[in-house]
Amino acid sequence: xxxxxxxxxxxxxxxxxxxxxxxxxxxxxxxxxxxxxxxxxxxxxxxxxxxxxxxxxxxxxxxxxxxxxxxxxxxxxxxxxxxxxxxxxxxxxxxxxxxxxxxxxxxxxxxxxxxxxxxxxxxxxxxxxxxxxxxxxxxxxxxxxxxxxxxxxxxxxxxxxxxxxxxxxxxxxxxxxxxxxxxxxxxxxxxxxxxxxxxxxxxxxxxxxxxxxxxxxxxxxxxxxxxxxxxxxxxxxxxxxxxxxxxxxxxxxxxxxxxxxxxxxxxxxxxxxxxxxxxxxxxxxxxxxxxxxxxxxxxxxxxxxxxxxxxxxxxx
Amino acid sequence: xxxxxxxxxxxxxxxxxxxxxxxxxxxxxxxxxxxxxxxxxxxxxxxxxxxxxxxxxxxxxxxxxxxxxxxxxxxxxxxxxxxxxxxxxxxxxxxxxxxxxxxxxxxxxxxxxxxxxxxxxxxxxxxxxxxxxxxxxxxxxxxxxxxxxxxxxxxxxxxxxxxxxxxxxxxxxxxxxxxxxxxxxxxxxxxxxxxxxxxxxxxxxxxxxxxxxxxxxxxxxxxxxxxxxxxxxxxxxxxxxxxxxxxxxxxxxxxxxxxxxxxxxxxxxxxxxxxxxxxxxxxxxxxxxxxxxxxxxxxxxxxxxxxxxxxxxxxxxxxxx
Ligand SMILES: Nc1ncnc2c1ncn2[C@@H]1O[C@H](COP(=O)(O)OP(=O)(O)OP(=O)(O)O)[C@@H](O)[C@H]1O
Ligand SMILES: [Mg+2]
Numbered sequence: 007x008x009x010x011x012x013x014x015x016x017x018x019x020x021x022x023x024x025x026x027x028x029x030x031x032x033x034x035x036x037x038x039x040x041x042x043x044x045x046x047x048x049x050x051x052x053x054x055x056x057x058x059x060x061x062x063x064x065x066x067x068x069x070x071x072x073x074x075x076x077x078x079x080x081x082x083x084x085x086x087x088x089x090x091x092x093x094x095x096x097x098x099x100x101x102x103x104x105x106x107x108x109x110x111x112x113x114x115x116x117x118x119x120x121x122x123x124x125x126x127x128x129x130x131x132x133x134x135x136x137x138x139x140x141x142x143x144x145x146x147x148x149x150x151x152x153x154x155x156x157x158x159x160x161x162x163x164x165x166x167x168x169x170x171x172x173x174x175x176x177x178x179x180x181x182x183x184x185x186x187x188x189x190x191x192x193x194x195x196x197x198x199x200x201x202x203x204x205x206x207x208x209x210x211x212x213x214x215x216x217x218x219x220x221x222x223x224x225x226x227x228x229x230x231x232x233x234x235x236x237x238x239x240x241x242x243x244x245x246x247x248x249x250x251x252x253x254x255x256x257x258x259x260x261x262x263x264x265x266x267x268x269x270x271x272x273x274x275x276x277x278x279x280x281x282x283x284x285x286x287x288x289x290x291x292x293x294x295x296x297x298x299x300x301x302x303x304x305x306x307x308x309x310x311x312x313x314x315x316x317x318x319x320x321x322x
Numbered sequence: 323x324x325x326x327x328x329x330x331x332x333x334x335x336x337x338x339x340x341x342x343x344x345x346x347x348x349x350x351x352x353x354x355x356x357x358x359x360x361x362x363x364x365x366x367x368x369x370x371x372x373x374x375x376x377x378x379x380x381x382x383x384x385x386x387x388x389x390x391x392x393x394x395x396x397x398x399x400x401x402x403x404x405x406x407x408x409x410x411x412x413x414x415x416x417x418x419x420x421x422x423x424x425x426x427x428x429x430x431x432x433x434x435x436x437x438x439x440x441x442x443x444x445x446x447x448x449x450x451x452x453x454x455x456x457x458x459x460x461x462x463x464x465x466x467x468x469x470x471x472x473x474x475x476x477x478x479x480x481x482x483x484x485x486x487x488x489x490x491x492x493x494x495x496x497x498x499x500x501x502x503x504x505x506x507x508x509x510x511x512x513x514x515x516x517x518x519x520x521x522x523x524x525x526x527x528x529x530x531x532x533x534x535x536x537x538x539x540x541x542x543x544x545x546x547x548x549x550x551x552x553x554x555x556x557x558x559x560x561x562x563x564x565x566x567x568x569x570x571x572x573x574x575x576x577x578x579x580x581x582x583x584x585x586x587x588x589x590x591x592x593x594x595x596x597x598x599x600x601x602x603x604x605x606x607x608x609x610x611x612x613x614x615x616x617x618x619x620x621x622x623x624x625x626x627x628x629x630x631x632x633x634x635x636x637x638x639x640x641x642x643x
Contacts, residue, residue: 047437062420148416150412152380153408154430155402156433157401160435321382
């Protein structure tokens with residue numbers, strides 16, 4: 007504390023003169039009572055939130071695990087097919103692509119996304135989304151953000167936008183790791199699509215990028231569910247566990263044949279439709295169903311999160 | 323308490339009530355009036371509803387009934403306009419352990435949409451400097467001691483020049499130097515025209531810095547007013563230090579002083595209430611000396627805020643359920 011020399015008296019004048027600095031010259035400059043919010047300044051919180059999220063150890067570890075998956079798949083395929091040709095084992099979703107990896111490293115991208123989309127990616131998103139509000143409540147920082155004042159709606163939007171940014175980054179990390187691993191371990195070249203037509207490598211890359219976009223958008227539903235759960239509790243761990251638990255439950259429901267009537271409405275149901283991007287022409291039906299369903303989940307659970315968070319007593 | 327126009331009140335509550343979901347009535351029809359420019363001590367035993375009141379004032383929890391105005395505007399409706407002008411420390415600091423002290427402040431500042439990002443770095447450094455944390459600014463907050471965390475929490479409240487500071491237990495965990503510095507800081511801020519609303523259990527702390535005070539018990543406001551007026555209600559005692567206690571006792575009794583107590587070489591007693599007295603203390607002293615009483619010390623002890631507090635809220639130690 008810089009100024010120790012002040013008068014001992016705690017007497018005050020009744021009113022203040024305007025917005026000028028007080029006699030003591032407050033360290034932070036003149037008292038400006040009429041500061042007002044600026045739309046552009048509002049974006050500062052989003053920037054800070056994204057930066058803070060990606061600086062956390064937990065986020066870095068999650069991304070590292072995601073980056074390791076394609077490497078492991080690549081090495082496994084390389085070992086399994088070493089010397090002899092053919093012979094594909096492989097993950098459930100990516101079975102169609104695995105056999106092609108040895109011919110074209112680009113297929114490691116499709117395989118890796120197909121393997122990580124059902125489990126690893128939504129799990130990571132569940133962790134980030136579940137912790138987003140509940141984690142702040144748990145540490146008590148939520149009350150200081152709110153009296154800053156971050157604004158409840160603004161804070162919620164920032165949290166959701168940051169979670170979506172994480173969805174995008176996580177997907178790109180998987181894709182980039184797969185691309186590099188694929189290019190190092192296997193030959194790359196023209197891509198034979200699922201419909202049999204062959205396209206140049208450049209177009210194959212573009213389609214890979216399009217798939218990454220579809221995978222990212224496939225995660226906005228689970229991100230919204232995580233955000234909603236996160237507004238319900240003051241424990242980040244509980245919110246993460248609940249979100250991941252819901253995800254697993256929905257995945258199980260999606261495999262029970264007797265439930266086929268409700269399955270089209272489960273947010274995981276159309277996830278693997280992204281393979282349709284690899285057809286010529288692209289099949290839009292299931293892609294559209296998937297994205298429509300994700301938008302519906304985002305709208306419903308986003309609204310629920312908003313209704314809950316804006317009405318909630320912050321007692322921690 | 324003098325009558326003031328509503329515009330001069332920085333905090334004003336009317337019938338403010340909070341019943342928690344469990345049915346606990348935490349704050350019961352509170353009518354609080356904090357004049358502009360005051361350093362206002364908010365007192366009460368544990369669980370009397372101070373933090374609950376502060377949370378309602380800042381829009382963190384919704385009142386069950388009644389309302390509050392902060393800086394003349396209704397809360398929580400006007401939160402966006404009002405809160406940038408209010409700095410707060412609520413139930414101790416809360417920090418991001420994985421961020422440095424400095425980055426913690428940057429984050430809280432970024433949360434304020436009325437904070438200019440161009441001056442952010444400078445304001446953060448000044449706030450750190452002000453609470454004596456400049457040297458530890460790059461340390462991770464999880465490695466801070468309790469007092470350092472408290473100081474960082476205060477720094478967050480000082481990121482901007484504020485019209486009102488709401489400080490819930492600001493000296494909690496601070497070393498004696500820290501407490502002194504907080505006192506100095508509060509006086510300095512008050513000198514600059516900031517109203518300071520301060521809750522604390524350290525009553526001599528409050529007595530040293532506050533101009534006004536309010537006392538809560540079991541969710542209800544027992545009294546509020548200037549500290550001088552509160553202490554005046556509890557009359558002080560006259561204390562005479564002398565080896566001639568017996569003679570002193572006689573002389574004091576003659577001057578209408580009651581409830582006389584002799585302890586070793588000290589005689590204390592209550593001065594008579596206004597209609598009959600109190601007598602001019604100079605006369606009393608002269609009478610003692612005339613009577614051959616050798617006086618070592620002579621004076622009144624004003625009732626401390628602690629005396630007032632205990633008198634108002636009772637001696638009992640147990641927290642009300
Ligand atoms: N989240 C909550 N849910 C239910 N009851 C609560 C909650 N928070 C506080 N209370 C109750 O409300 C009453 C007032 O609590 P409050 O925290 O406002 O007291 P306080 O005056 O700040 O006490 P202290 O001096 O210990 O900080 C207490 O009886 C407490 O048990
Ligand atoms: Mg409290």
